[in-house]
Amino acid sequence: MSQNSTNTAGDKKKSALDILKNYSGPEVRIMEVCGTHTHEIFRLGIRKILPKNIRLISGPGCPVCVTPVIFIDEALLLALEHGCTICTFGDLVRVPGTSSSLQKARGEGAKVQVVYSPADAVDYAAAHPQEQVVFLSVGFETTTPSVCLAVQSAQEKGVENFSVLTANKTMPGAYEAMKDSTDLYLYPGHVHAIVGTGICEELAARGVSGVCAGFTAAELVTALAVAVTKFEKGEPFFVNCYPRVVRPQGQPAAVRLVDSMMEPCDSEWRGIGEIPLSGMKLRDSYAQFDARIKFNLPKVEGKSNPACRCGEVLQGKCLPSDCKVFGKVCTPEHPIGACMVSGEGACSAFYLYGGE
Numbered sequence: 001m002s003q004n005s006t007n008t009a010g011d012k013k014k015s016a017l018d019i020l021k022n023y024s025g026p027e028v029r030i031m032e033v034c035g036t037h038t039h040e041i042f043r044l045g046i047r048k049i050l051p052k053n054i055r056l057i058s059g060p061g062c063p064v065c066v067t068p069v070i071f072i073d074e075a076l077l078l079a080l081e082h083g084c085t086i087c088t089f090g091d092l093v094r095v096p097g098t099s100s101s102l103q104k105a106r107g108e109g110a111k112v113q114v115v116y117s118p119a120d121a122v123d124y125a126a127a128h129p130q131e132q133v134v135f136l137s138v139g140f141e142t143t144t145p146s147v148c149l150a151v152q153s154a155q156e157k158g159v160e161n162f163s164v165l166t167a168n169k170t171m172p173g174a175y176e177a178m179k180d181s182t183d184l185y186l187y188p189g190h191v192h193a194i195v196g197t198g199i200c201e202e203l204a205a206r207g208v209s210g211v212c213a214g215f216t217a218a219e220l221v222t223a224l225a226v227a228v229t230k231f232e233k234g235e236p237f238f239v240n241c242y243p244r245v246v247r248p249q250g251q252p253a254a255v256r257l258v259d260s261m262m263e264p265c266d267s268e269w270r271g272i273g274e275i276p277l278s279g280m281k282l283r284d285s286y287a288q289f290d291a292r293i294k295f296n297l298p299k300v301e302g303k304s305n306p307a308c309r310c311g312e313v314l315q316g317k318c319l320p321s322d323c324k325v326f327g328k329v330c331t332p333e334h335p336i337g338a339c340m341v342s343g344e345g346a347c348s349a350f351y352l353y354g355g356e
């Protein structure tokens, strides 16, 4: 299939854009799981051309947005009580914990370094042997292999002052947990480039439909057009609309690496709650690199700001603009919730591109 046209009855080809603009089938809710999809769909103006019976819902695929309050509280504990140097991606610095953020903690003397990869954190630790360095490890199947490589490299180089605080997540549990909030998924291309399409096929066999989508305008419009065309037929389906990157088998070497070093664990998703076996933690054989074990962290009870509706936004139960503080008290400059912090967050997309 070409990237911008699709076959219809009678062999006549209609453009994907025409299919979307003229869709007159039953109302369909499409959850764009990936935060990058959310932002690209807004940025490209795709929402504006969709008829009212195609509803796009932002899902839980922004790693910063789903990182729970307790994770930030644990990072603050490591920074302020244990004197660790926290190495992290920039977005996490501004994400609120129960009563503070890493940005505020800097003012209280916490050492917080922004890095661009887990490998940078290992290099920092190697160059600063007098500091205990903890890398904040968040993200999905796409980023977890690079964390494993960093731990492997620290072990090989004997960098003993390096450890990771994990909040890595996997998508299958989220697909299960969210399946009643949507009619079909716009699956995240990056995730399925790693894990392959087996899980999407399995879900389709159990009645959960979806398409794998790329990130260009043509790829997104084509994937949405395929999705609504198939949906109208009324049978569960899966179509890989991003075959140039997503292969059925994924990247077996990356999957093997992660399996050899990490194991599934229950994981809390901000605003959504605990999803069984939806997280990844280091195996016992790598316990010396697990910051929770290394620093004997206590169980933390976090509490998010009661005004924040991130959990409902992430489940497609409300729009960011339904949140009372959206755009008033909560802005990208002064975020109350994680969905407004991250460049991939639904609230920040609504704010930047003017909502619906």
Ligand code: SF4
Pocket (backbone or CB within 6 Å): 307, 308, 309, 310, 313, 320, 323, 324, 325, 326, 327, 330, 331, 335, 336, 337, 338, 339, 340, 341, 347
């Ligand atoms: S607008 Fe702010 S407070 Fe409201 S849900 Fe979004 S991030 Fe949370």
